[in-house]
Every structure is written in structure tokens, then in C-alpha cells.
Amino acid sequence: MKNTTNLSVLLFSLVLSACHSEAQPTEKTKPNILLMVADDMGYADLNCYGGLSNTPHLNQLAKEGIRLTNFYAAASNCSPSRAGLLTGKSPARLGMYSYRPQGHPMHLRTSEVTIAEALQEENYQTAHIGKWHLGCLPQDTAFHHPQPHDQGFSYSLGTENNAQPSHLNPVNFVRNGEQLDAQEGYSCNILANEALSWFEQQWNQEDPFFMYMAFHEPHAKIASPPELVEKYKSHGERDAEYLANIENLDLAVGKVVDYLRAQGLLDNTLLIFSSDNGSYRQASNGQLRAVKSYLYEGGIRVPGIIRWPELIQGGQEVHEAAGFVDVLPTLADLLNLKSLDTQNLDGTSILPLLKGENFERENPLYWFFYRTSPEIAMRIGDMMVMGKDKDTVARTHPFTMADMEYVKEVQLHEYELYQLTEDDAQYHNLAGRHPEAEVYQQKLNNKLRKIKEEAYYWEKLPEAEGNRKPKTEWVKYKRIEEN
Numbered sequence: 450m451k452n453t454t455n456l457s458v459l460l461f462s463l464v465l466s467a468c469h470s471e472a473q474p475t476e477k478t479k480p481n482i483l484l485m486v487a488d489d490m491g492y493a494d495l496n497c498y499g500g501l502s503n504t505p506h507l508n509q510l511a512k513e514g515i516r517l518t519n520f521y522a523a524a525s526n527c528s529p530s531r532a533g534l535l536t537g538k539s540p541a542r543l544g545m546y547s548y549r550p551q552g553h554p555m556h557l558r559t560s561e562v563t564i565a566e567a568l569q570e571e572n573y574q575t576a577h578i579g580k581w582h583l584g585c586l587p588q589d590t591a592f593h594h595p596q597p598h599d600q601g602f603s604y605s606l607g608t609e610n611n612a613q614p615s616h617l618n619p620v621n622f623v624r625n626g627e628q629l630d631a632q633e634g635y636s637c638n639i640l641a642n643e644a645l646s647w648f649e650q651q652w653n654q655e656d657p658f659f660m661y662m663a664f665h666e667p668h669a670k671i672a673s674p675p676e677l678v679e680k681y682k683s684h685g686e687r688d689a690e691y692l693a694n695i696e697n698l699d700l701a702v703g704k705v706v707d708y709l710r711a712q713g714l715l716d717n718t719l720l721i722f723s724s725d726n727g728s729y730r731q732a733s734n735g736q737l738r739a740v741k742s743y744l745y746e747g748g749i750r751v752p753g754i755i756r757w758p759e760l761i762q763g764g765q766e767v768h769e770a771a772g773f774v775d776v777l778p779t780l781a782d783l784l785n786l787k788s789l790d791t792q793n794l795d796g797t798s799i800l801p802l803l804k805g806e807n808f809e810r811e812n813p814l815y816w817f818f819y820r821t822s823p824e825i826a827m828r829i830g831d832m833m834v835m836g837k838d839k840d841t842v843a844r845t846h847p848f849t850m851a852d853m854e855y856v857k858e859v860q861l862h863e864y865e866l867y868q869l870t871e872d873d874a875q876y877h878n879l880a881g882r883h884p885e886a887e888v889y890q891q892k893l894n895n896k897l898r899k900i901k902e903e904a905y906y907w908e909k910l911p912e913a914e915g916n917r918k919p920k921t922e923w924v925k926y927k928r929i930e931e932n
């Protein structure tokens with residue numbers, strides 16, 4: 450009897466506290482938004498996706514939120530994927546065809562509307578912390594590209610591309626346009642510390658925040674704390690360094706999340722964690738086919754964790770396809786952003802999916818990359834249809850004038866079709882066998898026609914000089930059982 454009374458009191462106080470947390474001013478109902486992106490983390494790197502690294506903080510976030518099993522980056526390498534994430538548009542439409550090497554004119558143009566710009570309209574205070582890779586920072590004087598500040602971020606600490614010389618003691622950090630001295634420590638931890646100091650010193654605490662944290666880990670060249678590497682030494686030196694790198698990143702995520710939790714801010718923060726493309730290590734992509742740069746699943750399918758207990762019931766696994774280009778349409782839906790032309794975006798709001806409601810995608814997700822084969826992929830329901838040009842022209846790593854012309858004239862000569870729920874390792878090409886194969890191929894050709902029409906045309910690009918390789922030679926991969 451006594452136990453029952455205690456339980457009633459407990460329940461009553463729980464109800465009271467639940468009522469209390471809901472009775473907040475209207476402005477506070479806009480959630481804070483924390484968008485965290487790893488660099489080159491594979492689908493199967495995190496422990497909660499079957500990885501060998503110890504990742505308790507991200508495991509916990511997945512447990513308290515949604516773990517997406519069919520979540521896709523916007524592209525198979527850095528710059529286009531980040532551009533797609535921030536704009537909700539397919540990278541080819543943005544003119545982001547590949548990663549941006551230093552001194553290259555390609556960049557995210559100011560005419561595009563980023564998540565940060567859309568949220569600034571809603572009085573969000575915005576910060577970018579980490580890798581940028583959408584244009585040159587002021588230290589690269591060859592161009593005057595739009596800076597994070599011009600793309601909606603009122604604060605920025607980061608690098609143009611990778612942390613140099615590695616994740617340890619990076620020398621190329623820039624804060625709000627000013628080059629910094631060498632930083633001490635590991636990049637992910639420097640970023641976490643910067644996030645905390647931003648919350649303490651920059652954030653006005655009145656307006657909701659949008660923070661975009663773009664970690665440098667585990668992109669090469671990696672560096673991991675020796676005490677963590679030691680834990681994995683039975684895997685061999687090289688893998689130990691890598692596995693420790695993932696754990697170190699998890700610790701940095703944990704530092705930010707623990708801070709928000711301690712401040713009572715976490716539960717009103719919509720937190721998204723993912724990676725900008727698949728891993729360069731086959732083992733990091735699990736059984737998914739291929740690696741970074743390819744449009745096979747290993748190149749584009751990434752971890753996807755979304756947590757916001759005020760809307761999302763925790764502990765769910767979601768198997769529907771979703772991805773980077775859906776983030777902005779989802780936020781627009783959630784916040785009722787009227788100024789944004791969501792019809793012109795390639796993504797779809799996944800808000801119904803997050804709420805556990807019926808979800809239908811308006812436009813299939815698709816990917817295009819001129820430098821690997823297949824060059825195009827489109828996911829329609831559970832099917833992935835892919836097209837190959839059989840292009841044998843040797844191409845350089847940076848995007849050139851010749852590649853620009855190629856984007857405008859690429860044609861498909863061969864197809865692949867996979868049923869992903871049965872064959873996510875993409876062993877069984879159904880192109881010649883599936884009764885609707887031709888319908889899928891037709892849809893793919895229609896999409897390619899549209900890509901070619903809408904692809905942003907850069908007038909001035911470098912000519913193809915230096916190292917050239919045919920598409921199949923750039924990145925080789927083995928099936929996991931062949932390793």
C-alpha cells in the first residue's frame with residue numbers, strides 16, 4: 450500500500466513537471482538546432498551501427514532519438530555534400546561537382562539560401578564551427594568567395610578544408626576571417642571547446658541558436674590520442690589509430706551534449722548527427738558496396754541520428770530513405786518558413802517521419818558524380834537505379850573545363866538496378882531481369898536530362914593538367930569478403 454502511494458506521488462510530480470516544461474513562452478518553442486557532421490565517417494563506424502569503436506555518447510543519442518538506417522549524404526565527397534546539406538538542393542544545380550581543391554574557382558554562390566540564412570530570418574543566432582570547404586577563406590587571396598558570414602553564419606571558427614598538418618595541433622584555423630596561431634590539441638576537441646565558449650560568451654541566450662559543427666575527423670590525415678590508440682592495439686597500428694579517432698570524435702560530441710544537458714538546453718535542441726560521405730575504408734562501410742567517391746551505397750549511405758524529445762519518440766529505428774537535402778525542407782516545415790521557396794528544393798520534409806506519421810517522398814533522392822562510374826543514381830522506394838556512361842576519358846582530380854563540358858553532354862549506356870531492402874550490398878543487378886527495369890531506366894534518363902539542363906555552368910575553370918586517370922582507376926575498392 451505504501452509503495453502504491455509513493456508511486457502515485459511520483460506520477461503526480463512527473464505530470465506536474467511535464468506540464469511545467471511545456472508552459473514556456475512562444476519564442477522558446479522554436480528549438481535550438483545543432484547540426485553535427487563528421488568528415489568521411491562510414492555507415493558502420495559508430496558502435497550503434499555495428500562499428501568496433503567505443504562510441505557511448507552517440508549510441509546514447511541514437512537511443513534517445515531516431516537511428517536512421519537509410520540516411521544519405523548529398524554527394525559522395527566533401528564540398529558538394531556540404532553544399533547540398535546547407536541548401537536542400539542537389540549539388541549539380543549548385544555547381545558543386547566535386548570537392549574543392551585550394552585555388553579552385555568553384556564555390557557555394559551567395560544567391561543560394563542556406564539553412565543559416567533561413568534561420569537568421571527567424572531570429573536564430575548562428576555559428577559555424579569546423580570544416581567549411583564551400584569556397585576559399587580570406588587567407589587564400591586568389592578569389593573573393595562568400596565567407597561563412599555571407600552565408601548566414603554570424604560566427605565562424607574553422608578551416609577552408611582539412612585540419613593541417615593533421616587533427617593534432619592544427620595550424621590552419623581561422624576565426625571570423627582572422628588566421629589563428631597553431632592550436633593545441635586534437636581538432637574535434639578544439640571544436641568542442643569553441644562550441645562551449647560560444648554558448649558561454651557569444652550566445653545571447655534569448656534567441657534560439659543554430660550551430661553547424663563540421664568535425665574534421667576521421668578524414669585523413671588522422672591523429673588520435675595515444676591513450677585511446679592503446680585500447681585498440683590488438684587491431685594493428687593503422688586500424689587502432691582509426692578506431693581511436695572515432696572514439697575521440699564521440700568524446701568531443703559528448704562534451705558538447707553533456708554541456709547542453711547540464712544547462713537544461715538539450716531537450717529543446719533538435720540535434721542531427723551524420724557524415725558528409727562514406728568512408729575511404731571498406732571496413733568502415735560495413736557490407737555496403739564501395740567507398741567514398743562512388744555512388745554505390747558505401748559512398749553515400751551514412752549514419753543518421755536525430756534527437757529532439759519534444760517531438761521525437763526515442764528508441765526508434767527508421768528505415769525509410771532520407772538524407773541531407775531533406776534537412777532544410779524539414780526545418781522549413783517545422784518552423785513554417787514562409788520566405789523559403791521549398792518547391793525549388795530537391796529534398797522533402799521528413800517531419801511526418803520524425804513524428805511517426807505516414808511519410809511520402811515528393812521527389813526521389815538522386816546523386817550525380819562525373820568522376821566515378823556509375824555517374825548517376827536515383828533511389829525510388831526501395832530500388833536504386835544507376836546509370837553508366839562507359840566514359841573512358843582520363844580525368845584529373847580537380848574539376849576542369851573539360852569536365853564542365855562533359856556534365857552537359859553525358860549519356861547513359863548501361864544500367865544497374867538493386868532492391869536495397871534485400872540486397873543493400875548491391876550484389877544482384879536486376880537491370881536485365883526486373884519487370885519494371887525499363888520504367889526505372891526511363892526515370893533515370895529523365896532525371897539526367899534535367900541535371901544537364903540545370904547544372905550550373907562555370908565559365909572559367911582550370912584546364913585538365915597533371916595527373917589523369919580513367920574513372921575506374923581513381924579509387925579501387927574490394928568487396929568486404931575479398932579483403
Ligand SMILES: [Ca+2]
Pocket residue numbers: 488489526527668725726
Ligand atoms: Ca568528406
